[in-house]
Amino acid sequence: MAQKSISETQREQMFPVLDPSGIEKLKRFGELQRYPSGELVARAGKPNAGLILVLSGHLCVTPPGTPDAPIAVIGSGGFQGELMQLSGLSSLVDCRAEDDVEAVLIPPKSLRTLMIEEAELGELIMRALILRHAGLLEQNVGGPIIVGRAGDRDVLRLENFLRRNGHPYQSLDLETDSSAKTLIEHFNIQPPDLPTVLCPDGQILRNPTENQLARHIGLTRVMDASTVYDVAIIGAGPAGLAAAVYGTTEGLSVVVLDCHAFGGQAGASARIENYLGFPMGISGIELMERAYTQAQKFGAEMAISEEVEKLVQEDEFVLHLKSGSTVRARAVVIACGAEYRRLDISNIGPFEGSSVHYWASPVEARLCTDQEVALVGAGNSAGQAAVYLASQVRKVWMIVRGNGLAATMSRYLCDRIAAQPNIQILTRTEVSGLEGISGSLKTIRLKNRDSGEETEHPLRHLFLLIGAEPNTNWLAQSGIEVDAKGFVHAEALQDGDRHPFETNRAGIFAIGDVRAGSVKRVSAAVGEGAQVVAALHSFFAQNRPTGNPAKIPGSVQA
Numbered sequence: 001m002a003q004k005s006i007s008e009t010q011r012e013q014m015f016p017v018l019d020p021s022g023i024e025k026l027k028r029f030g031e032l033q034r035y036p037s038g039e040l041v042a043r044a045g046k047p048n049a050g051l052i053l054v055l056s057g058h059l060c061v062t063p064p065g066t067p068d069a070p071i072a073v074i075g076s077g078g079f080q081g082e083l084m085q086l087s088g089l090s091s092l093v094d095c096r097a098e099d100d101v102e103a104v105l106i107p108p109k110s111l112r113t114l115m116i117e118e119a120e121l122g123e124l125i126m127r128a129l130i131l132r133h134a135g136l137l138e139q140n141v142g143g144p145i146i147v148g149r150a151g152d153r154d155v156l157r158l159e160n161f162l163r164r165n166g167h168p169y170q171s172l173d174l175e176t177d178s179s180a181k182t183l184i185e186h187f188n189i190q191p192p193d194l195p196t197v198l199c200p201d202g203q204i205l206r207n208p209t210e211n212q213l214a215r216h217i218g219l220t221r222v223m224d225a226s227t228v229y230d231v232a233i234i235g236a237g238p239a240g241l242a243a244a245v246y247g248t249t250e251g252l253s254v255v256v257l258d259c260h261a262f263g264g265q266a267g268a269s270a271r272i273e274n275y276l277g278f279p280m281g282i283s284g285i286e287l288m289e290r291a292y293t294q295a296q297k298f299g300a301e302m303a304i305s306e307e308v309e310k311l312v313q314e315d316e317f318v319l320h321l322k323s324g325s326t327v328r329a330r331a332v333v334i335a336c337g338a339e340y341r342r343l344d345i346s347n348i349g350p351f352e353g354s355s356v357h358y359w360a361s362p363v364e365a366r367l368c369t370d371q372e373v374a375l376v377g378a379g380n381s382a383g384q385a386a387v388y389l390a391s392q393v394r395k396v397w398m399i400v401r402g403n404g405l406a407a408t409m410s411r412y413l414c415d416r417i418a419a420q421p422n423i424q425i426l427t428r429t430e431v432s433g434l435e436g437i438s439g440s441l442k443t444i445r446l447k448n449r450d451s452g453e454e455t456e457h458p459l460r461h462l463f464l465l466i467g468a469e470p471n472t473n474w475l476a477q478s479g480i481e482v483d484a485k486g487f488v489h490a491e492a493l494q495d496g497d498r499h500p501f502e503t504n505r506a507g508i509f510a511i512g513d514v515r516a517g518s519v520k521r522v523s524a525a526v527g528e529g530a531q532v533v534a535a536l537h538s539f540f541a542q543n544r545p546t547g548n549p550a551k552i553p554g555s556v557q558a
């Protein structure tokens, strides 16, 4: 039986109708508007004016450029709006007045106030906006169309970017789709211009960067260089999003910048099983999507696809972005995380999360019960994982590039490994290939680094413990102290004059995986995101700007 869509199963929650008391409550957050019959009140790809509560008449919501295929007709007591509305970003749909409409227009800022002051109505609206977004994603409505060759690197780059940011899109394969060919001919698109992206507003982008695409489809907007935020957070992983939620709820104006997508490494995790409160586990992207929406609900400004390249100090801190824009803030939180080192094997992606693992917990061990596994690495983390796995699986093949473990691993771990009969070390060896189907590994190819000889091994799980690299190259000229591996020095506790999490430069804080000595886990990153807000308040209390005392954010709540 065909699975029912969200709009079929949750239609009532998607398009609720408010009773008269609900309408009265909402009225105080907006202004009365009249839309004559036929007026386009929202246009796909263009910024939204706000949530529209219909008092009389009807609004018709359609996919972009498809007026004859209504998604919904909204009458008295209903409201038009999407999740992107929370931050005033672009609409994914068109919306037209079917007849003369009297309505209340609630702009994004007032909508966020409404969510907080009218909790019950706020919940009803938030649920509707989330379901509508999920419905549009499910039906692929409202996003751009990527035209190129399936499997092409740049097609995958753009698809991956849109998917990770929860934005609908469609792809047309030039080789097989006749409409794609017509489009290419019609617009005289040359091979270097591929992939070409057709945006909902009709514009064509030729092999755009993620930032160009994001700006064009309204996923992010051009940064306003004149605004001075209380805090600029670099990185929208769990640490950055937590700091944004706790910062905004405690009265700070916050901007969060991320060069790729919200969610960070956690967003790439197929299933997080060790995060408090989710006994069944939760997919990383789902957990992070909730955090992202929550931060926006409280008013955090999100700048996705904006890469920070440089940090300088003028009257305030100034972040220089790769896109050419600048962002100003009175304090900076570095939450730009780390990247687990990956093997340089082109087809590794589909196996990650299912057959290729970056640590060994009981979850992974369960997957490998009674099997032989491969583990790459020769440091202490690799040693600990090998010893643990040896107690859970039939055999561990340790793949070591060098001559042995002694030079890179603590003695006690070397001894323990030597005492395990089911750990076999292959020195001077590296992984040279992976084979399998549908994300499931079947064979690992190993190469002897001296003889060049390759052998195939029927192993279904590969553990990579070859370290993580902090994303801190961009800090090179900033004067911020990092350790030998590039992780930022910042203590979790008050250290002399320094606030908790403050770096050697006053007003610049570091949290999460990028901080030297932090526990590299989602829960630890979230905890540091919450804690740093108290430290920010202490910093602001000591550094009141002269002549503008009103700018000081609210005090820390007890």
Ligand SMILES: Cc1cc2nc3c(=O)[nH]c(=O)nc-3n(C[C@H](O)[C@H](O)[C@H](O)COP(=O)(O)OP(=O)(O)OC[C@H]3O[C@@H](n4cnc5c(N)ncnc54)[C@H](O)[C@@H]3O)c2cc1C
Pocket (backbone or CB within 6 Å): 234, 235, 236, 237, 238, 239, 240, 257, 258, 259, 260, 261, 262, 263, 264, 265, 266, 267, 268, 269, 270, 271, 272, 273, 274, 275, 306, 307, 308, 309, 335, 336, 337, 338, 339, 340, 353, 358, 471, 474, 511, 512, 513, 514, 519, 520, 521, 522, 523, 525
């Ligand atoms: C595949 C995988 C699975 C995992 N599973 C688990 C698990 O099950 N349980 C668990 O507890 N932990 C897990 N982890 C670890 C966990 O995800 C991390 O500890 C956590 O995400 C760290 O959060 P963070 O916010 O400090 O940094 P990150 O998650 O690394 O986020 C940093 C963000 O900063 C952005 N950024 C970097 N440089 C810049 C720049 N110059 N400008 C703008 N933005 C920038 C990045 O794009 C990224 O989005 C997993 C990690 C991976 C890779």
